[in-house]
Amino acid sequence: MITNEAGQREKMKAGLECVLFVAGDPVSLYDLARAINSALPETEAALRDLQFSLAERGSGLQLIQIAEGWQLATRPEYGEVLGSWKMRGAGKLSRPALETLAIVAYRQPVTAPEIEMIRGVAAGGVLKTLQERNLIAEAGRKMAPGRPVLYVTTPDFLHYFALADLNDLPPLDEESALPVVPAALTADGAHLPEEVEKDGREE
Amino acid sequence: MPAPRQRSPLLPPGMPEFQLSAFQGPLDLLLQLIRANRVDIADIPISEITSQYLATLAQMEELNLAVAGEYLVMAATLLEIKSRMLLPRPAAIEGADETDPREELAERLREYERFQAVLEEMRMRESYLKTLGFRNPTDLEADYPIPPPSQPLPPLLLLRALQRILSEAGVSEKPLTTVVPRKRVSLRLKMAELLHRLEKAASEGVAFEELFIMPCSRYEIVITFLALLELLRLERVSAGQQEVYGQILIAAVPGGGEA
The missing domain is CATH 1.10.10.10 (Winged helix-like DNA-binding domain superfamily/Winged helix DNA-binding domain)
Incomplete structure (x- = not known):
């Protein structure tokens, strides 16, 4: 038996x-x-x-x-x-491509403006290249002004980095990981007149 | 990443410490300046860093490198923060707004740095995969069918089989005039009949099609099918397939009645 x-x-x-x-x-x-x-x-x-x-x-x-x-x-x-x-394709991803891909991987679904906010540079060209290599894919549009395209990673992405699944990604240091707030340039400026007005009303 | 060796790499004579084209963008440049100066992101000496940043941009222009717009935006942001820090704050606002003007920039830098931290491992993984070889999938779909679905037969297949029998019996179209016949067989009776037939066939089972003795009425087919479903539910009989799209075999479950 x-x-x-x-x-x-x-x-x-x-x-x-x-x-x-x-x-x-x-x-x-x-x-x-x-x-x-x-x-x-x-x-x-x-x-x-x-x-x-x-x-x-x-x-x-x-x-x-x-x-x-x-x-x-x-x-x-x-x-x-x-x-x-046999000669093997040794083409590695460029630094901008790798950075962009990392952001998509950890923040997906993510839009181009969100990626640009993190990297500080335009993302359009890199996103197109990554899409052509089938490492990222479009996944609908975000319900936000301009309806920007949302990007996610593909199974090819997992394969490219020998990852079993997305949980297999190296952990991102997330302490104090607040969403990046767009330029608060006006925040202070707006405060001034408001305060003045308030003072005026109190009188 | 080019590692600056000097503490402050932006003394005009010793400038070629940085490979200017190597920056990934204004945040990258800023982060490298911060590292070179060994200061804390949360406490950036904004005046010093701003002048170093501007000097780097000036040098890029000297080398005829086009300074992209995003670098200029960052320069403007730095100058804006610097000016805000220089301005005396009215006492009334002091209490209301305690945020450091550098905080937003620091948060952006932290976020950027967070991703820098994982890049190295991703690079390692990328190189690792490049040492592996894989087979290309073999196109054998036609020669090697996908394994048949495991035993319990999906209800949809049974339904399809019923529809096939119905159309074979030519009862799919309704005649213009019709006589509603009296129920000749009850479900109970049909179940008993079916079970008897299946038990006689024993383990060999009976093909689904053979359960229906043609020609027969739509009622006959439906009641037989209902009887079959009921017997399946009661686990008195079982349905199975040897291969995909193969014949559906119905067999009595031995000893099913006693349980």
Whole structure:
């Protein structure tokens, strides 16, 4: 009976390996569970098992949690092997692109003016580039003057930074994280006449 | 990020400490000046920082770099804060408005700095991913069908099957004149009949289509279907499929009646 159960487990692992191999892309836990006809917790346990076995036998492949799913990937140690076998796109994001992307990631859904308020520079061009790379997407418009477009990150964004999901982002130091108030230039100026008026009424 | 080495990088002769084109914007420049001067964001020596900021802009112009509008906006903001701090405040306002004119700028700088803090990790993650290889998804949809939905059959599929039977029986269109027949079979009777048939078929089960003996009336089909649903609800029979779009098999649940 015990050997039977162990055999069952091995079969689940092998089945998952098959699906992940053929899928190529990240596969959600739900879809994997359906594929091997098992419950979610058992599927997840089998995935962790598979992850461990791959590591244990020193495979060139690893199983990673990425972009809200599971995916087979090569091990980082063998990046060079791959690099010498095939030229890989090394294009990294520019600093403005990375800054803008970080703001979208933590503040989504967010509008261009809101991003501009944080970075202090125009965001239009960078947002367009990020959209072309499919790292961000439009998600409706904000009910605010001018109805500005709202931006959110995409699953490709999660994949690009090897994130399992948005909770996987490095924590942002949020103490005293108040929303940025637009220039309060007039706040003080408006105070003066108001006070004067009040004084006048009191008399 | 270019790291200034001098305490105050803006002494005119020693200026090339900054790579001017490397600034990401006025906030970035300001933040770097604040770091170079080693002062607290909450307590910016506004006069000193403003003159350094303006000197940097002047230098950018000297190098024929177009100074973008946003840098000038920040310069104006700095000068505005400086002038507000220079002006004596009327006593009446002192109590009412205690906010430091630098506070808003400090908050913007903090917010900007907050994001700077995570950039490094994002860069690391970016480089990490570039050391990994992935398979391109294999286009085998046609050869390898998606696994069939797990056992409990969605009600919609049963409904579709019913509609198919109804249309096969040609009872989808209503005749112009119709006779309302007396109920010949009750639901109870039909359930008993159905169960009897299924129990006879035992574990093999009966195909959904075979439950309906053609030709039969719409009433007959509906009452059979209702009987089937009732039996499913009572868990006396089960419905399943071997593959997607495959035949729906109905089987009696052994011992279902005793429970």
